[in-house]
Amino acid sequence: MAHIRKAVGFVIRTIDFGESDRIVTVFSREAGKLSLLAKGARKTESRFGAALDLLTLSELVYYHREGLKLVSQADIVEAYSKLKGDYEHLVTGLRCARWINRLLEDDHAEERAFILFHHLLDALTQEEGSVILYELAFKLKLLAGLGLDPTLDRCAVCERIPKQSWFSMEKGGILCERCHDGNHAGEFPIDPGTARGLYMALRLPFHKLKRLKISEEIAAASERLIDQFTAHHLRPLPTARRPLRRE
Ligand SMILES: [Zn+2]
Numbered sequence: 001m002a003h004i005r006k007a008v009g010f011v012i013r014t015i016d017f018g019e020s021d022r023i024v025t026v027f028s029r030e031a032g033k034l035s036l037l038a039k040g041a042r043k044t045e046s047r048f049g050a051a052l053d054l055l056t057l058s059e060l061v062y063y064h065r066e067g068l069k070l071v072s073q074a075d076i077v078e079a080y081s082k083l084k085g086d087y088e089h090l091v092t093g094l095r096c097a098r099w100i101n102r103l104l105e106d107d108h109a110e111e112r113a114f115i116l117f118h119h120l121l122d123a124l125t126q127e128e129g130s131v132i133l134y135e136l137a138f139k140l141k142l143l144a145g146l147g148l149d150p151t152l153d154r155c156a157v158c159e160r161i162p163k164q165s166w167f168s169m170e171k172g173g174i175l176c177e178r179c180h181d182g183n184h185a186g187e188f189p190i191d192p193g194t195a196r197g198l199y200m201a202l203r204l205p206f207h208k209l210k211r212l213k214i215s216e217e218i219a220a221a222s223e224r225l226i227d228q229f230t231a232h233h234l235r236p237l238p239t240a241r242r243p244l245r246r247e
Contacts, residue, residue, distance in 0.1 A: 004063045007031050008077060010117060011056050012097035016042060024052050024071065026060060027100050027117060032108040036062055038071040048074045055080050055093050055121065083125045092131045093124055096138045103142060103234070112145050123206035132219045133201060133209045139226050140202040148233055150226075152199040155179055165190050167225065169232040190225075191218075198222050 009028030017023045022041035026034045041048050051058040051074035061073040083089050100117060104110055120138045124131060143149040151173025154161050162176035167190040171179075174195050180187050197214040201222075204212060214222075 006061050008059050011052055011054050013101055014054060025101060029111060029114045032110050033104050033106045035106060036069045036071045051076045080121055080125060089124045089131055092135050093121055095135055096120055099139060113142060116141055119206055132216055134206060136219055136223050137201040137209055144202060150229055152195050165192055165195055169229060194218050194222055
């Protein structure tokens with residue numbers, strides 16, 4: 001008899017498959033990232049309805065067969081309709097979902113990351129206006145959970161609080177005037193205000209991010225920095241699995 005499992009999770013990716021099926025990546029609380037085959041999901045009268053739409057939180061029943069996981073039932077827990085009605089917020093949610101897909105392994109529960117993503121979507125649903133800081137904060141918090149966050153509040157080498165700082169991809173954070181190497185191509189000056197802003201984005205809960213006064217330009221530059229930093233530290237992909245760190 002097929003082993004039947006249940007999971008509650010967010011749909012973070014969908015790919016059309018065959019004539020009428022869909023492969024759905026779900027980020028679940030119970031089992032982490034799951035790749036599921038939903039047969040007939042693209043038919044107009046699919047039994048899954050909107051439960052397998054992107055960024056929907058659904059309760060899923062699935063079973064294993066011939067190396068695949070097949071969805072047998074999907075029910076919406078939270079549709080996030082308001083979030084999906086705002087293009088900027090929707091895109092932010094989808095970009096963060098792509099990060100989950102990129103950074104986390106399949107079939108490995110990451111409850112803290114699940115809660116973080118849940119908080120992010122709730123915040124994106126409740127907040128009006130610019131959301132660039134939410135994406136930045138989410139990425140930093142997810143990296144922190146994986147033990148990959150950059151050191152931003154002190155020198156990554158000597159732990160002094162620098163007056164002037166440089167960012168080093170290799171050393172994993174900011175460097176003070178003593179520790180930075182003027183000839184190193186991988187180190188570049190970073191405005192202390194930007195470093196502080198990044199640190200606060202990492203520390204503050206989503207609902208308090210509005211307090212953070214950093215311009216959209218600085219937030220966008222910070223995000224590019226975090227993207228580069230992540231690419232640098234994920235190449236080659238870590239072989240040893242590090243569990244989410246507790247604060
Ligand atoms: Zn130093």
